[in-house]
Amino acid sequence: MTAPHPIAQSTTDLEGGSAPGTDRRRFLGYVVAGATLITAADLALGTSDAQSVVTPPQPAELYDLNDLLTHAALATSNLIAIQLHDDGTASFALPRMEVGQGITTSTAMIIAEELDIDVAKVHVSLADARPELLFNQLTGGSNTTISTFTPIRVAAAIAKGALLDAAARLLGDNLDQVRVKGEGIIEGLTGSISYAELAREAASETTRQVGVLLKRPEQFTVIGTPHTRVDARAAVTGQKQFAMDLEVPGALPTMICRAPTLNGTPVALRNRDAVLTMPGVTHVAEVPTGYAVRAETFGQCIDAVRAMDVEWQDGPLVQQSDGDVRGHLRAAQLPFVVPPIGRTVEHEFTFWFRGNSALEPNCAVADVRSDSAEIWAGLKSPVVAQEQIAATLGLPIDRVRVHVVQGGGSFGRKLFFDAALEAAQVSRAMGAPVKLMWHRADDARQGRTHPMVVSKVRASYSGKQVNTFEQRNCSVRTDFTHGLGEIITRFAAQLPVAGNYAFAQTIYLLTQELGYNFGVVDQLLNEVDLPFNTGSMRNIYSPDTRCAAELTVDDLANRMGEDPYEFRLRTARSPRTRAVLEAVAEAAQWGRSMPAGTAQGIAIHKEYKGVTACVVEIDCRPETVGRRIRNAVTGPRVTRATFAVDAGLVINPRGLEAQMQGGVMDGIALALTSSLHFRRGRFLEASWDNYFYTRHWNAPPEMEVVVVDNGVTQPGGAGEAGVAASFAAVACAYWRAVGGPMPTSFPINHQALAFEPKPFVPPVPASPTDGRNHMY
């Protein structure tokens, strides 16, 4: 039963294999025993072998973070399966998490392509934690499509082969006489038969290995065609369910009263009895992060949290403010080592703390019993969450079921499972199921932050040639303990980079690639270990690193008397970079005349096996900067954004465009408006009117995304690719518009506090009652 499965392509294809320069298309997979047709492939399929690039000056160019994440899967290979149902639909449980980046849609498209079925007939759900997958169930580094593209195609193509087989048998035709007509119908010489009718016929009683040949890219009809998200209707009708929308029996609303200082700890609750008698309240319990209260509604939880009279132990950073942290970072900065040749430019940049809160706050549902536990949450590293929750509860791993729920955004937050772990602790302490949610104020003040960074750049040049370019990033330690770190532990020794890099250093080197022919290039990271709750935000180190580098590139261009675009085009290292630069410049009308106080800015970034370039136009004229909107930060406005992206093989251009648009909004926020302020051990922000993420009034009214096809046949990453070049382009445009010294502190409005901080005790604000006065 292990003979290669006959397939319905021509013999030339079977014998000829792949033409030089195209991807391998022949793979092995499985038909799995089942009542209806089930096919599967090894999740580690399609990972390229060691690459043969010979002269890489920077590690990221040779072997980037995505290669690491993809190769990490090899040792833990396991099967992912597609099932065909007797209603003609196919289903697949994706071992990744959807947080808005569109992978349920692109995965459905990939399956539809190889299975020759309508995208609407493919149902993609999110797999529960599968401990056997180990590190192969981590959603991060924009790696989902890069790592799952081939195995999903293989499983789908095997399914189609088995359907053709069964159709030929039933119709009494030879295999080469049947073909898929489309719409899930197979036709032969004598008649036709549907996938629905074949689902049981094609089923196998045993599991067997079969070979398959994938479609050639020229044959694609779904991949590369714009497709609306598969959950678009559910999202606009309110039917899409997030963790807090689930109805888990007995799981009542639960919140935690948290300390006024960062990571402060509970000492005593002085009025427990009084709190227990408040309306709706059912339970109160102490957990390591504070006092939890469970009630009939979240509104009553908020009231109870506000009523709690608590004695706290201050957190460890109570003597520190962000200015002090900057001092620590400066002191720990690694020295430059490359001797400058010619004239030198040197700049130091500060990137203040930023919040990576999603709009959906940290939340999770937990039902912990004496001998088992069940968790529902938005989790990008569910296996690590499952292991840690099991260890905390003292339960065997297989007694903890972890369900992955679609997330209301992530931006790095959902790599961690703070709320899931807390919910498990609370449920255990109360002996009742809980629906735990962080208040927005908790999310901003005690949640994770993107670490603060001081970045130094030194470059030297003579004539029109840049001879050296060095960058030193010193950052508050980034927490990688969500699993990414463990992947590195396992695989760091196998990396083709020399030396014993720390994990973070490894990530840094694997993600950074300057992209210009600047002679000797040397970029290094150092970290200071301070007890902040950190987590990398969308695009990890790149936005800050690129902003500092690209402003310096503009400085070099100025000094050489060159146009920022022409200078970049002349010094770009790769044809792919030149292509996106030319595309963005043309679409944005680079160099068009602009009124005083307004300007264009341009920047590039290369990561996730792709290349991006961004041009923005910014308006810094007083009438724009000073425009007034209640409780809002207005300031300079990006009036037009043009973004060019070469993301390799594009599955869904519509989704790619959406991700780039979102990335631009992040870039605008990072450059102009969004940061956290840390004062004497407390983050001051407690609301979206304190933390100024881009709002409608900051968003560019004109925007265009240009997808550049450079003939690459493997997909790149999309979810994070839009941020770095946008941030840098806004910073460059701002400098060109206002002139004077280079801006070096980001966001540019950080120094002036634009709001009145809310009280710290009680930790959450009261809900207003005057909503009827603000109707429109």
Add this chain to the structure above:
Amino acid sequence: MPTHTFLVNGRRVQVESDPDVRLLWILRDRLGITGPKYGCGINVCKACTSHLNGRAFNPCAVRVADLGPDDEVTTIEGLPAAPDAGGAEDPDLHPMQEAWIAQDVAQCGYCQPGQIMAAVATVRAARREGREVTDADIDAIRNICRCGTYFRIREAIKEGARRM
């Protein structure tokens, strides 16, 4: 505990509740209507935006006791039955929801029920002034989208308004 009576999506409801509980929690935790989302609880993020007697409001900032028996609450679930939904091709959708799908606006989708309810109310407010919705009106919408879908929202509002 007092009983509170009002209309939700065309249905008369009676809820026994402590009078201070904000309507958002009555809808979500008591009535199981989860289209309106929590994002702040202090009338800032606008994720909970719904309509009260046809106008946008934020149920996280209204006590259940402040609703009367004739007050009509519409959440995203009830929008397709609104009087200005007639221009939709699909009777189970409001034209603004159709425009949202046509523009493929949603990313994570968490903010989108609130964005759509705000969009419809913004178009209605402009029409009450005898004009069409403008870019300046859209600039003033306070609903946050942390996924940054603002550009497609802008396009969708204009398209939805044409069909409203």
